[in-house]
């Protein structure tokens with residue numbers, strides 16, 4: 001069992017469910033204030049996560065009935081997994097999530113239809129061929145599971161600077177377009193979702209906005225890390241892995257890591273690699289096939305970064321983007 005952290009009448013009870021996945025654990029948190037108990041994120045939808053939630057409640061003298069609200073950092077399935085199960089038992093429990101998460105959590109059919117078309121075009125323009133087509137096939141298959149996965153209950157939208165359970169909502173897009181962290185200024189606590197993870201760098205996943213325009217997710221992620229760097233806190237409670245105490249040092253490492261990776265990709269472009277797909281295959285080798293969508297997000301994100309720093313230019317030829325080093 002995880003130990004609780006108490007500061008000036010508020011207590012955090014971490015729930016950390018181990019996984020064999022490189023994420024190490026699925027973390028979510030019970031936050032007790034004077035007169036309420038909030039659940040921050042809601043794990044994966046499986047028995048292990050459910051048992052760890054109910055066991056933690058029980059061990060600290062609570063029951064599900066005592067949970068006053070659920071607060072969600074972002075729409076990913078490993079953060080909202082138990083929402084439906086909880087709200088089917090404790091009816092009318094308020095569920096708070098970033099405003100930008102709602103159409104995704106509700107599995108809005110129009111949005112997801114557009115999103116599939118978005119990725120189809122994106123992978124074509126990045127020169128991905130058959131591997132892009134396979135990934136689009138996976139997205140179509142995933143859309144068929146949407147009825148099972150949608151969040152049933154009403155969701156209360158959160159926007160920048162909203163206060164909920166004594167926490168300040170701070171928009172930190174990049175890992176996902178809707179991502180938020182929650183800051184308790186008084187206790188110097190940050191509930192960080194997937195913005196920062198101790199043992200691995202958080203991926204900035206390529207996504208469209210609501211109108212189908214591609215978001216510059218790595219650049220967003222970089223800005224979000226800088227936004228977090230400006231906060232003064234003692235502990236960052238992450239969505240995966242260990243609690244983070246020296247988050248400023250880790251953020252600085254992550255920011256340097258983005259720059260180093262971009263520089264390594266620039267070297268390959270200088271050697272004559274021109275498309276995002278060739279770059280992905282050359283840079284990631286065997287991971288290209290096994291982790292296609294993650295790999296393409298990394299490559300496209302770092303190409304955006306290089307373009308933003310005027311290190312590369314791009315040109316559309318026969319429907320495929322080619323990237324060239326600015327310094328010839």
Ligand SMILES: [Zn+2]
Pocket residue numbers: 074076175176194
């Ligand atoms: Zn996530």
